[in-house]
Amino acid sequence: MTLAPFGTRLRHAMDTRGQLCVGIDPHASLLSAWGLGDDLAGLETFSRTVVEALADRVAVLKPQAAFFERFGSKGVAVLERTVADARAAGALVLMDAKRGDIGSTMAAYAEAFLSPGSPLFSDAVTVSPYLGFGSLQPALDLARANGAGVFALALTSNPEGFEVQRATGPDGVSVAQQVLRRLAAENAGAEPLGSFGAVVGATLADAGVELAINGPLLAPGIGAQGATMADLPRVFGGAVRDVVPSVSRDVLRHGPSVEALREAAQRFVDDVRAVTLA
Numbered sequence: 394m395t396l397a398p399f400g401t402r403l404r405h406a407m408d409t410r411g412q413l414c415v416g417i418d419p420h421a422s423l424l425s426a427w428g429l430g431d432d433l434a435g436l437e438t439f440s441r442t443v444v445e446a447l448a449d450r451v452a453v454l455k456p457q458a459a460f461f462e463r464f465g466s467k468g469v470a471v472l473e474r475t476v477a478d479a480r481a482a483g484a485l486v487l488m489d490a491k492r493g494d495i496g497s498t499m500a501a502y503a504e505a506f507l508s509p510g511s512p513l514f515s516d517a518v519t520v521s522p523y524l525g526f527g528s529l530q531p532a533l534d535l536a537r538a539n540g541a542g543v544f545a546l547a548l549t550s551n552p553e554g555f556e557v558q559r560a561t562g563p564d565g566v567s568v569a570q571q572v573l574r575r576l577a578a579e580n581a582g583a584e585p586l587g588s589f590g591a592v593v594g595a596t597l598a599d600a601g602v603e604l605a606i607n608g609p610l611l612a613p614g615i616g617a618q619g620a621t622m623a624d625l626p627r628v629f630g631g632a633v634r635d636v637v638p639s640v641s642r643d644v645l646r647h648g649p650s651v652e653a654l655r656e657a658a659q660r661f662v663d664d665v666r667a668v669t670l671a
């Protein structure tokens with residue numbers, strides 16, 4: 394089955410389900426807080442519970458691959474099932490893998506996450522453009538061919554990102570701004586939204602770059618890292634409608650109750666709606 398472009402599917406999901414991405418980050422501390430072991434069975438129960446609670450209602454679920462990979466091949470098998478179950482229940486799955494490599498290797502990463510026959514096929518994947526934006530081309534091409542999306546790190550939520558991402562070239566343009574410009578070029582003409590997104594932390598004091606990329610802006614950093622939905626207009630200005638705010642721990646800490654997870658996610662959806670309508 395041919396998928397509609399990711400940007401089109403994401404716009405529809407955000408319009409119908411609200412602007413929210415919930416991260417599936419099975420930290421050892423969360424497994425313990427849920428009364429689960431820091432083991433494969435705990436990982437499986439945790440992931441299944443999050444999918445059961447949220448996949449039929451939030452726009453995007455974002456499994457963080459590292460938390461599954463730390464259990465080896467059996468953990469990756471849980472990740473495969475998590476992706477498939479979440480997609481089957483109607484959520485868009487953004488695989489948080491933050492891959493980035495020379496172009497020829499990037500093509501293999503792209504096949505893993507953006508090729509429909511792959512066991513880890515996801516609606517979109519996070520990538521690092523810091524081997525040069527051009528190194529991402531195989532991922533952009535495969536995503537475009539398969540109705541999938543790519544989110545490139547532009548201005549990350551962690552304070553250490555600053556020294557690389559705000560560095561400027563001889564023309565005075567920052568590295569992050571160059572990434573954003575390249576994404577805008579990939580999204581040119583796409584309607585209602587391009588499929589190539591940027592990651593811009595909600596924790597920033599201000600973006601300080603031109604964010605109009607005609608594509609989605611993934612905004613992590615809300616909750617555990619200190620940002621709130623009320624920060625979005627300050628950081629994103631007029632682009633706030635294209636923002637996909639992302640929350641992991643501050644939703645997940647409400648488990649293992651399915652009902653409490655749902656209520657926590659709904660509160661965030663309501664908070665975003667309040668700031669986008671303001």
Ligand SMILES: O=C(O)c1cc(=O)[nH]c(=O)n1[C@@H]1O[C@H](COP(=O)(O)O)[C@@H](O)[C@H]1O
Nearest residue numbers: 416457489519549550613617618640641642
């Ligand atoms: O790409 C990401 O998702 C990401 C980018 C970024 O700049 N900052 C960031 O925190 N993330 C991810 O978003 C999630 C944040 O988790 P919480 O701080 O628990 O909400 C983690 O899985 C991070 O790896």
